[in-house]
Amino acid sequence: MTPSEPTHDDAPTPVRRQTLEERYGVESPTRRRVKQVVAAAVALVLLGWLGWAAWSHSQTDVTGRLKTFEVVSTHEVEVGVVLTRQAGQAVVCDVAAQADDHATVGEGQVTAQAGDDTELTATAVIRTDREATSATVSNCRTAN
Numbered sequence: 001m002t003p004s005e006p007t008h009d010d011a012p013t014p015v016r017r018q019t020l021e022e023r024y025g026v027e028s029p030t031r032r033r034v035k036q037v038v039a040a041a042v043a044l045v046l047l048g049w050l051g052w053a054a055w056s057h058s059q060t061d062v063t064g065r066l067k068t069f070e071v072v073s074t075h076e077v078e079v080g081v082v083l084t085r086q087a088g089q090a091v092v093c094d095v096a097a098q099a100d101d102h103a104t105v106g107e108g109q110v111t112a113q114a115g116d117d118t119e120l121t122a123t124a125v126i127r128t129d130r131e132a133t134s135a136t137v138s139n140c141r142t143a144n
Contacts, residue, residue: 061085061086061089061142062083062084062085062086062089062091062093062140062141062142063083063084063085063140064081064082064083064084064091064093064110064137064140065081065082065137066079066080066081066135066136066137067080067081067082067121068080068123069134069135071131071132071133072125074128074130074131075127075128075129075130075131076125076126076127076128077097077106077125077126077128077132077135078123078124078125078126079095079097079108079110079123079124079125079126079135079137080121080122080123081093081095081110081121081122081123081124081137082119082120082121083110083112083119083120083121083122083140084118084119085112085118085119085142086118087115087116087117087118088114088115088116089114089142089143090111090112090113090114090142090143091111091112091122091140091141091142091143092109092110092111092140092141092142092143093109093110093111093122093137093138093139093140093141094107094108094109094137094138094139094140095107095108095109095110095124095126095135095136095137095138096135096136096138097126097128097132097134097135098132098133098134098135098136099130099131099132099133100133105128105129105130105131105132106126106127106128106129106132107126108124108125108126108127109124110122110123110124110137111124111143
């Protein structure tokens with residue numbers, strides 16, 4: 001027999017694979033339950049905050065709606081907006097004029113000074129790049 005020939009004593013032994021539990025150990029059920037409870041509590045707090053934030057931002061105390069729209073010239077429109085507010089608040093609303101292709105051709109703001117009226121109409125003249133065919137009112141808020 002030559003030294004390079006395998007003998008029965010040199011036969012490879014089968015490799016036994018370890019399971020993950022054998023290699024890294026098993027987490028105790030109590031520790032796993034504590035992690036689940038903490039994760040659920042954090043998720044509940046975050047969902048509660050998200051709900052509160054959505055609700056509080058949807059409760060606006062100032063609103064504006066388009067009442068009148070008049071084309072003064074090819075480069076000017078007059079917009080009337082009905083504002084609803086709490087008494088004593090100054091209000092600002094953004095107004096945009098649009099052309100027939102829905103492109104914004106002019107922007108401006110409608111403002112109302114603080115006063116006792118809770119509903120009033122404010123007007124603004126908006127310069128436009130070309131003739132406008134409609135207007136929109138958005139982002140009404142109290143003025144600082």
